[in-house]
Amino acid sequence: METSQNKTSNPSLFTPGKMPAEMPIGTRSTSLDERMVNMSGLQTKGIHAWFGSHHVLEDISLDFPSNTVTGLIGPSGCGKSTFLRMLNRMHEFIPSASMAGEVFLDGEEIYAADVDVAAIRLQVGMVFQKPNPFPSMTIAENVLAGIKLANIKVKDKDSLLEECLTRAGLWKEVKDRLKLSGASLSGGQQQRLCIARALAVKPKVLLMDEPCSALDPGSTLKIEDTIHELSDTITVVIVTHNMQQAARVSDYCAFFLSDGHPGRIVEADRTDVVFTSPKDQRTADYVQGRFG
Ligand SMILES: Nc1ncnc2c1ncn2[C@@H]1O[C@H](COP(=O)(O)OP(=O)(O)OP(=O)(O)O)[C@@H](O)[C@H]1O
Numbered sequence: 001m002e003t004s005q006n007k008t009s010n011p012s013l014f015t016p017g018k019m020p021a022e023m024p025i026g027t028r029s030t031s032l033d034e035r036m037v038n039m040s041g042l043q044t045k046g047i048h049a050w051f052g053s054h055h056v057l058e059d060i061s062l063d064f065p066s067n068t069v070t071g072l073i074g075p076s077g078c079g080k081s082t083f084l085r086m087l088n089r090m091h092e093f094i095p096s097a098s099m100a101g102e103v104f105l106d107g108e109e110i111y112a113a114d115v116d117v118a119a120i121r122l123q124v125g126m127v128f129q130k131p132n133p134f135p136s137m138t139i140a141e142n143v144l145a146g147i148k149l150a151n152i153k154v155k156d157k158d159s160l161l162e163e164c165l166t167r168a169g170l171w172k173e174v175k176d177r178l179k180l181s182g183a184s185l186s187g188g189q190q191q192r193l194c195i196a197r198a199l200a201v202k203p204k205v206l207l208m209d210e211p212c213s214a215l216d217p218g219s220t221l222k223i224e225d226t227i228h229e230l231s232d233t234i235t236v237v238i239v240t241h242n243m244q245q246a247a248r249v250s251d252y253c254a255f256f257l258s259d260g261h262p263g264r265i266v267e268a269d270r271t272d273v274v275f276t277s278p279k280d281q282r283t284a285d286y287v288q289g290r291f292g
């Protein structure tokens with residue numbers, strides 16, 4: 001994927017309800033150049049995945065430069081979630097799952113023999129489709145749960161709490177009820193709480209698997225705003241079936257397709273290219289909603 005210098009800069013241009021082809025693409029608050037402090041980040045090389053003998057992903061090589069947002073798009077079953085789980089070593093814990101290929105985080109192979117899986121999970125956080133706050137914990141305890149679990153020493157927990165909830169776009173809504181249960185929040189607030197929880201351990205990468213698919217349009221836009229803010233400092237990889245969302249939120253897009261074969265990448269490029277001048281007709285058909 002290449003870098004982009006031609007991003008417009010007005011997030012208020014995001015207009016829900018427009019068809020993807022009519023939408024401003026890649027409208028980010030900061031330019032890619034500003035955010036790409038270095039070209040480190042996440043890379044996959046020749047990734048394959050299987051469940052038993054079922055070959056579900058084939059030869060996936062992608063770069064996710066630091067502090068960018070990449071959207072993974074493609075029809076159901078093409079392997080997007082499987083691929084995401086390989087980026088933080090969750091795939092190998094599924095019975096029957098196996099894999100081949102390499103994943104590099106800032107140049108280090110995360111599947112190398114001496115790598116601590118727990119440390120990788122701290123660096124590569126994940127937010128799931130269904131908000132999953134711990135129901136028996138308060139809002140504050142939820143945010144700090146990862147810190148506690150990983151035994152990370154924090155001098156000022158109150159500051160960390162405020163910082164994470166602010167970055168997740170939730171602080172103003174919950175600052176007076178931090179001791180209430182996480183389950184007392186709305187679905188959209190719960191998802192932002194899960195983002196705050198993921199941020200507390202200071203990940204380098206945040207993986208998001210359809211984080212807005214269970215949410216109303218207002219909550220969806222709040223999460224998208226949050227993703228914009230986060231990508232100033234974090235690399236985000238987001239799976240979405242919502243083409244408008246992919247166009248609004250991502251710098252790069254990768255289009256996956258299985259079509260009776262293992263899932264492969266048909267096209268990966270800057271989001272504006274994928275949506276306005278894709279090289280492959282199947283990409284054009286998919287982003288225009290003609291299949292999938
Ligand atoms: N735990 C599992 N055991 C066996 N097969 C699985 C498992 N999880 C996924 N698969 C298979 O792997 C393939 C890819 O699934 P995956 O969930 O990654 O697709 P996806 O692109 O995320 O789909 P969706 O858009 O519906 O979420 C599918 O054929 C699916 O049936």
Ligand SMILES: [Mg+2]
Nearest residue numbers: 080081082209
């Ligand atoms: Mg999925």
